[in-house]
Amino acid sequence: MTRLTARFWIDAYLTRLRGLDIPAFIVARGDDDAGSVLVKLNRLDGQATIYHRSYNLMEDTRSWSILEQGSEAEVDACIHRQRKNDPDVWVIEVEDRQGRHMLDQPGFA
Template sequence: MRLTAEFWVQAYLARLRLVDIPAFVVAHGDDTAGAVLVKLNTLDGKAVVYQRSFDLMSGARKWVVLAEGDEADIDATLTRQRSFDTDAWVIEVEDRQGRHLLDEPGLSD
């Protein structure tokens, strides 16, 4: 059984809070099955957006870079994504060190 999107988002936000990394929900998607996009804002005008993807060889889920560059360009990418997937969640993480914790155990599920 898979975790709901809302449960995963709440767990992710809690994990970020534990290490004092600010994050917030920019767009609330479908509670059950919405895709989750994570924007990492490094507070220097740059950003990266991650999305979960399936590794075709192993079937495992992993986080991949959807786009990176100037924050304004990343915001435009997220706006386009949400225009055709209104069920998607967008989480913004703000960390000058570039920490997002997506590579931590349990967050790939």
């Protein structure tokens, strides 16, 4: 099975969000081909959640799960630690008061 490049997935994700009028931005650029992706959901109330892809070995599936949740400062510190350990990671920030991130929708789940 051919895997999508990180950049291709990110471009599709940002396009989908723009189509729904959900602001999203590339905060940190990683490796175009194989960089992992973190999605920060900023609810614009001082709270944020960071999502990352996780792999379920027992079910042989990948899904988005919460890496960190709390104040925006705590989430930003988590992102900083992740980028320090892996400089190839991408960080996408989604800003939505309703908490929409679309990661649970077909094509992104």
